[in-house]
Amino acid sequence: MKVTQQLARTQELDGWVGYNDGGQKTWLDMNCREGSLLTDGDETSHVRTKHAEAQDGFGFDVADLLDGGEGEEDDGDEAFIALKQAAAFRKNTNLKGTTLKKGGGFQSMGLNGNLLRAITKKGFKVPTPIQRKTIPLILQRKDLLAMARTGSGKTAAFLIPMVQTLKAHSANMGARALILSPSRELAIQTLSVTKDFTRGTDLKTMLCVGGDSLNEQFANMSANPDIIIATPGRFLHLLVEMNLNVTGLSKMQYVVFDEADRLFEMGFAAQLEEILHSLPPTRQTLLFSATLPSSVTEFVRAGCQDPILIRLDADTKISPDLEAAVFSVKGAEKLGTLLHILHDVIKIPTGLPEGVTDLSENPSKKRKRGGADSSHEKQKTSPYATIVFTSTKHDVEFLQTMLTHAGFAVSYVYGSLDQTARKTQVENFRRGRSNILVVTDVAARGIDIPLLSNTINYSFPATPKLYVHRVGRVARAGMRGWAYSLVKDTDVPYLLDLQLFLSQKLILGKEGKGAPNYTTDMVVGAPVRSKVENYTEWLNKLLSDESDLAALQRVSEKAEKLYLKTRNSASSQSARRSREVVSSKGFFQVHPLYVASSHKRPSSRSAVPPRVGRTKRRKS
Structure with a gap:
């Protein structure tokens, strides 16, 4: 101009x-x-x-x-x-002597x-x-x-x-x-x-x-x-x-x-x-x-x-390219819902990504002479890159172990993890050597992965600002992305605080007319129960067979109870509204996210995720 x-x-x-x-x-x-x-x-x-x-x-x-x-x-x-x-x-x-624009x-x-x-x-x-x-x-x-x-x-x-x-x-x-x-x-x-x-x-x-x-x-x-x-x-x-x-x-x-x-x-x-x-x-x-x-x-x-x-934060608190969905879950179905989202919604393939033979390899060990520094290596666009946020380091340890048993390539980070291990885990995820990164809020800021596609709030954030920082990892640099949140009835007051903070319309189940706008509306609904039950059944069998994993779960549950006692309280107004929301029919209705693809039958994959290797779907 x-x-x-x-x-x-x-x-x-x-x-x-x-x-x-x-x-x-x-x-x-x-x-x-x-x-x-x-x-x-x-x-x-x-x-x-x-x-x-x-x-x-x-x-x-x-x-x-x-x-x-x-x-x-x-x-x-x-x-x-x-x-x-x-x-x-x-x-x-x-440098050529011409006038700058x-x-x-x-x-x-x-x-x-x-x-x-x-x-x-x-x-x-x-x-x-x-x-x-x-x-x-x-x-x-x-x-x-x-x-x-x-x-x-x-x-x-x-x-x-x-x-x-x-x-x-x-x-x-x-x-x-x-x-x-x-x-x-x-x-x-x-x-x-x-x-x-x-x-x-x-x-x-x-x-x-x-x-x-x-x-x-x-x-x-x-x-x-x-x-x-x-x-x-x-x-x-x-x-x-x-x-x-x-x-x-x-x-x-x-x-x-x-x-x-x-x-x-x-x-x-x-x-x-x-x-x-x-x-x-x-x-x-x-x-x-x-x-x-x-x-x-x-x-x-x-x-x-x-x-x-x-x-510049007043008008746009989150990226306009971010789409979000909230899944209402019962306590016993939370882990099964997480597996369902990873397998059937995001559709992350099991096994190591292509070209990766061992996740434990040092990613910076081999460099080509004259080539670019490995830390600046160009990333490939991946629709599977997903960060899972949880509240305690014990949750991180349990989820990482459980998801590894489920066949996923998983990295993890929490505050007290050794610094060398933290660098290795983050670098593995940045370079696409793993598809999932399980973290506490220590990584809500500072991990700049422009091609990140999804984030999952396994533990719902206690403040709206924390939600903004978590989902800020997604839909950066003009790219689109999804944020999925798991909400129990005790989390609903915090969900309503977030809705007021973002000034979004709350849609429960099939309340809305037509297709909801996932960038501007807060859309709440339940996952497909038959899918969740299959994964829950598989998980229960795994826990009975793996005593070490069951021990990690018990420690994780105790840490979660302590966290819930110490987290900030939601507003009294949201606490009152939450009773109406939880008792409404729409809260546990099937999420509208499934409606668009309801005419398509899901692929007949096994309810038990394979432990190793990548599954290949046959073309119909």
Whole structure:
């Protein structure tokens, strides 16, 4: 868009200049050099003086934000950003000397040629809304609180301007950028993306997470890294052990709190504050989050200077490409329903995937000379890639063992699992060596698998935000995917809380007229009971034959009871409504998902899943 041609008229009002850009209003205070960017519900963007806002120290109304105030539209700031960048970008050229495009792509952001090549190689063509809004502001050295749903491209949004600013390795001692992550998996994933963007430069990166060798991390820190990617606990440990006080971190230019809401939910607030006290006040502070708990606002007030809010989470909490189905189950049928979904709904083949001979092999052991790093190996689209979320590590151990007996290729991850084993399990799943990944909520964030097709909530999440983070693993990068949830009568209050949070219509069984919309409606119904009974019968026989598996189940059931006693309570309004929902006819009616294919007879496969090998269906 050529801004100079689109600005139809200009008028001056009390020191403000207004531009009418094709119906979109953008106001710029010509008397201030720095300000806070706000967006109203009428798509009007404002730049206001630092202290024009109220007493809370923010450039936005925190109380309104916590009450669910309106977020900004994707294109509300486009004219302002283009206006501020137009002069700087006009003379930028690419490697061939031709003028860079000004059409809103990465080329129009003034990025250097090496970084543009890395972005192209990564497969990014057009910036996502969060990237389009935040990258220019980060390049202007603004403190940000950016909120967007999981899978919207937040990692690239802070890494691209960081690499652009740091440019090359500094000979002066002291790291210049710190990225804090709530989990080891997310930190490892961020490291992988950072290496992609820093290719062609001599920037040094370092991973600092629990479970890795402290001596090795001491050596890496002494090697003068430019970018440190860390979990708060281990970084603070390193800070104390190496006596890195304010002087040792005096070169720090950036500090990024990735998934800031999760950092506070996991109890890192005290550690984060201590880390902040060790960083220079001139740093740039960036918080990226999917949601905004009140504890984050307290931290922003203490750690940021005139933060700018970029909020894209209000209108779209989950991906519009995600389809969801809720299955009502009775306690004794829950495991049988899980097997039914895997076998008959998703139709995951048993046995190892094609080309895989042994799941225990080290996936990174063999590399072709001159070939790409195995961690960046291109993934194949698989309709079978499925994550199963459960509440405790004992559930993970039991389900992984049971599903392996059922013949599936399964990986698993939970918090106390050895770090080396965690890396191996996640890598097996990422590379398609297994079709199913069973996890606790430690993996609700941080496992970036763009081609993931399905997620199953075996244990229904206790909060709507946790549901959003779980299903955020699916339907990313423009792909479609499914989320299946198993709900017992005791889970219905939490289901109703989620329905209100997502503002979706609740459809029970055959209530709806016509085919329901699985992307916008919350559709509840029972699985096909005959199928579930067959799998339940097979499972009971397996448990009677396998004493070790039966022992794992008993431990899992005890852990589940303890979890249910400690999980948060649902709202009282949802608890009252849940009685009506459970007693309604539609709650246990066959799910509408089966109606569309009711004219097709299911294939006559055995009720007992084969233990090994892949089953081949005959063509009729």
